[in-house]
Amino acid sequence: MTDNRSSTLDANDPLAGYRDRFFRADDVRAYLDGNSLGRPTKASAERLSSFVTEEWGTQLIRGWDDGWYELPLTVGDEIGAVTLGAASGQVFIGDSTTVILYKLIRAAIDARPDRNDIIVDTDNFPTDRFILQGIAAECGKTLRWVTPDPDAGVTPEQVAEVLGPDTALVVLSHVAYRSGYLADAQAITALAHEAGALVLWDLCHSVGSVPVQLDAWGVDLAAGCTYKYLNGGPGSPAFGYVRTEHQEAFRQPIQGWMGTSEPFTMGPEYEPHHGIRRFLSGTPSVIGMLAIQDMLAIVAEAGMDAIRAKSERLTAFAIDLVDDLLIPRGVALSSPRDPSRRGSHVTVDHESFAEVNARLWAKGIIPDFRRPHGLRLGLSPLTTSFEELEIGVEAIAAELP
Known part of the structure; x- marks a missing residue:
């Protein structure tokens, strides 16, 4: 169950309104693979x-x-x-x-x-x-x-x-x-x-x-x-x-x-x-x-500086969630902790992630699996909410053996 951390972060997110410009599938609860394939914009469907x-x-x-x-x-x-x-x-x-x-x-x-x-x-x-x-x-x-x-x-x-x-x-x-x-x-x-x-x-x-x-x-x-x-x-x-x-x-x-x-x-x-x-x-x-x-x-409208700032906040929150929910379960963080040395995705490793990822996808939680046993949390600043991220990491924790 999500707490008020993600709600507060979303409420204070200056880019939150941009999420409405993208299609969202009803059966996807958390899309954490924007670094592999971004969501389509509504404008593109019309174009x-x-x-x-x-x-x-x-x-x-x-x-x-x-x-x-x-x-x-x-x-x-x-x-x-x-x-x-x-x-x-x-x-x-x-x-x-x-x-x-x-x-x-x-x-x-x-x-x-x-x-x-x-x-x-x-x-x-x-x-x-x-x-x-x-x-x-x-x-x-x-x-x-x-x-x-x-x-x-x-x-x-x-x-x-x-x-x-x-x-x-x-x-x-x-x-x-x-x-x-x-x-x-x-x-x-x-x-x-x-x-x-x-x-x-x-x-x-x-x-x-x-x-x-x-x-x-x-x-x-x-x-x-x-x-x-x-x-x-x-x-x-x-x-x-x-x-x-x-x-x-x-x-x-x-x-x-x-x-x-x-x-x-x-x-x-x-x-x-x-x-x-x-x-x-x-x-x-x-x-x-x-x-x-x-x-x-x-x-261009949002601005790359604002997008980068949101990316840093998203990945920082992801690492907080990993520390709280996944590392105690034997998961390893495989990305830099320094935000200045980090792009817009965070990778975690656990020997069970191949099986865990298949179960997550079936439940509408979509991270990206990378062999041999890594999950990438791809966070697209204009489409990913903090609540979505929290739902996703909580789901990963729930699926761990």
């Missing part, structure tokens, strides 16, 4: 419906001349301005995160042909590690591994130990997908640049929940998905960031018609477009970009 009847259905192919062609860049600029601290002309949208990571990593190492090493950490998201292993084998490069504390993340000191004159690229996640550790992106980027290396940040678990300042930090490249805190829907297209100074010098490896200087000329040779458009490849998903725009409008 998607009207798109079928008023744009796709009436414009048909003419829609490409009436805004669709520019969407990967206009939505990219919105993502950059609202969530990334990026000036216009540096963010594009299209492809999956996996494909964009491949394109940007290959472009970066090709731009440093005399350097052999790529730095990555052992606890990075599997896709990032798998892509890098494939590229290293393909291009004859060497991966230099950082091994962070699995309950924390990569520190500047750890990166400094493996940086050297042969480092071409550093690839790290801003927020660790498992522990929620928030890396010091500015300090690590500066260290890499001192060594003459480039840096690519995976922003999948930070964009929309943690303020990011790519331009100010001097970041070279970044990539991230849009279906978590940007609520674009299952499989909504990812974004890529390429700093202006690199765009003309970098050659992206997946040369498709949408990245050419004259896409509709259908010329015999590939000629890259100037600027960020050259990093597009194939035809982008127009439908996949629609819902992102509605969430970006909400994020």
Whole structure:
């Protein structure tokens, strides 16, 4: 049974009113997986419906001349301005995160042909590690591994130990997908640049929940998905960031018609477009970009600073609940206690969580299970209430053996 802690926190939450702008399923009592898939906005339901009847259905192919062609860049600029601290002309949208990571990593190492090493950490998201292993084998490069504390993340000191004159690229996640550790992106980027290396940040678990300042930090490249805190829907297209100074010098490896200087000329040779458009490849998903725009409008209205403040309050309350209800039952906290080093999710571990999670889902309590025995409490600041969080942690405690 919840107590008045969550009620007081909800009553004093300046962002509480935003929850009404999102769909809520009647059979879901606590949704604690917003860091895997965000709730849909009500505005997106209207936008998607009207798109079928008023744009796709009436414009048909003419829609490409009436805004669709520019969407990967206009939505990219919105993502950059609202969530990334990026000036216009540096963010594009299209492809999956996996494909964009491949394109940007290959472009970066090709731009440093005399350097052999790529730095990555052992606890990075599997896709990032798998892509890098494939590229290293393909291009004859060497991966230099950082091994962070699995309950924390990569520190500047750890990166400094493996940086050297042969480092071409550093690839790290801003927020660790498992522990929620928030890396010091500015300090690590500066260290890499001192060594003459480039840096690519995976922003999948930070964009929309943690303020990011790519331009100010001097970041070279970044990539991230849009279906978590940007609520674009299952499989909504990812974004890529390429700093202006690199765009003309970098050659992206997946040369498709949408990245050419004259896409509709259908010329015999590939000629890259100037600027960020050259990093597009194939035809982008127009439908996949629609819902992102509605969430970006909400994020811009609420403000990233307010969203970050709510995130810190949510994760702090989550840790209080974990300390009170779960740790006495043998659960371990696997996320940083320092809020300045924590993203918007909290991970706890217990050997029974695989079975517990299945029972929770059946009861409308939805955290995120991560093998071998972790539960992530993904707290989306604009959609998660303190009461919902408390209900969820109490349900976890009730299911423990």
